[in-house]
Amino acid sequence: MPTQEEAKKAEEVLHAGQFIHLGVPDEEEEGGLRMVQGRIDDLALRYLAVELDVEVRDFLSSPAAGTDIACAVTGDGCVYRFTVGFRGCSRLPVRQWFLERPLTVTRIQMRQFVRVPLELPLAVKLPGDHGSMKNAADTTLVDISGGGLSFVSDEKVLLSAAIAVDIPELPGYGELRTGAKVKRCTPITTPTGRRIYHIGASFDDDFARAEQERLIQTVFELQRSYLQRGLRMPHLDHTQRAKEQLAEKMKNG
Numbered sequence: 001m002p003t004q005e006e007a008k009k010a011e012e013v014l015h016a017g018q019f020i021h022l023g024v025p026d027e028e029e030e031g032g033l034r035m036v037q038g039r040i041d042d043l044a045l046r047y048l049a050v051e052l053d054v055e056v057r058d059f060l061s062s063p064a065a066g067t068d069i070a071c072a073v074t075g076d077g078c079v080y081r082f083t084v085g086f087r088g089c090s091r092l093p094v095r096q097w098f099l100e101r102p103l104t105v106t107r108i109q110m111r112q113f114v115r116v117p118l119e120l121p122l123a124v125k126l127p128g129d130h131g132s133m134k135n136a137a138d139t140t141l142v143d144i145s146g147g148g149l150s151f152v153s154d155e156k157v158l159l160s161a162a163i164a165v166d167i168p169e170l171p172g173y174g175e176l177r178t179g180a181k182v183k184r185c186t187p188i189t190t191p192t193g194r195r196i197y198h199i200g201a202s203f204d205d206d207f208a209r210a211e212q213e214r215l216i217q218t219v220f221e222l223q224r225s226y227l228q229r230g231l232r233m234p235h236l237d238h239t240q241r242a243k244e245q246l247a248e249k250m251k252n253g
Contacts, residue, residue, distance in 0.1 A: 005109070010102045013080050014043050014073065020050060022097075023070035024063050033070065040073075041096060047087055048099040059095045062086070069099055074223070080105040115145040116222045122151050125164040133164060141167060146216035148180065148202035156197050157182050163201060173218040178211075179204040 018040045026034035036058070042049040052059060063069070067086040072079055082105040090096035122141040125133040142150045149165065157163070159182055167176040184200035203212070 006107050007104045008080070008107050010082070010105050011043065013075070013105050013107075014040055014048070014102075016040055016042060018073055021072045022050065023072075025067060038097070044101065046101055048084065048101050050097045050099065052095045052097060054095060056092065056095075059089070059092070062089045062097065071099070071102075073105075074220075075107070078107050078109045080107055082106060114216075114219055114223055115143050116219055117143045118222065120167055120170065122149075123166040123168070124151065124153070126153070126155055126157055127161045127163065133162075136164075136166065142198075144170075144219060146212060146219050148183070148200065150184070150198065150200040153197045153199045156187070157185050157199055159183065159185060162204075163199075165201070170218065172221050173215060176215070178207050 020038055020040055022036040022038065023033035024036055025032060029035075036052060036054060038050045038052040038054075040048065041051045063086045065086060065088060068083050069086050070081070070083050072081045074080075082102040084100040084102050087098040087100060089098065118141055120141045122139050123136040124139055125136050128134040139151050139153060142152065144150075144167075149167075151165075161182045163180050163182060165176070165178060165180050170176045180201035180203050182199060182201050184198070186198040186200075188196050188198055190196065
């Protein structure tokens with residue numbers, strides 16, 4: 001994912017009420033960080049106060065003074081990151097951490113392409129005979145970015161094959177209808193022995209630039225909403241996700 005970075009003054013970016021993600025060193029966690037969510041309560045001259053959204057038992061396991069905390073807040077099509085030292089915490093029932101006040105934060109502009117998991121109805125036209133396309137088949141979207149999407153298919157599709165996709169109602173965007181090119185076709189065997197395929201596709205080059213910019217911003221808003229609900233953006237294992245989706249569909253008939 002191409003990125004551009006620039007330094008910004010902390011007071012230009014951080015403000016009270018802003019949602020913030022905190023990474024606390026923890027060898028028992030995947031990646032060596034325990035993720036904590038909260039909101040900025042105050043940006044003072046020497047400290048940053050964060051109101052945490054955690055259980056009491058998690059608050060009581062606050063890090064030692066001086067521990068480096070990796071911080072991130074989301075912006076418009078970007079992420080602001082900085083690392084500061086832990087200073088201390090409040091007394092219960094208030095659940096507040098006090099961190100060193102950063103002088104600057106790093107703005108990371110991510111144009112192409114953040115991907116978010118999103119389960120929505122999707123109609124897709126797969127290649128037919130002699131350059132034609134088959135009738136649209138209903139399936140389910142698995143994830144989407146500003147540059148493409150992925151879904152589960154009953155049929156194997158050749159790499160670089162042209163397809164057509166139609167999402168009737170993408171939140172914050174409306175109907176998304178465009179051509180795409182297959183970049184990934186992963187065979188999956190379900191627990192019942194059935195063979196399906198997980199298809200990843202990139203949008204056609206003629207997807208209007210203005211529409212793509214609007215889609216990128218929509219995806220960032222979806223990401224922001226996902227994070228603000230206290231959910232970590234997962235590293236998507238497409239094969240496993242496809243298996244889980246199919247199993248759920250079969251369970252529900």
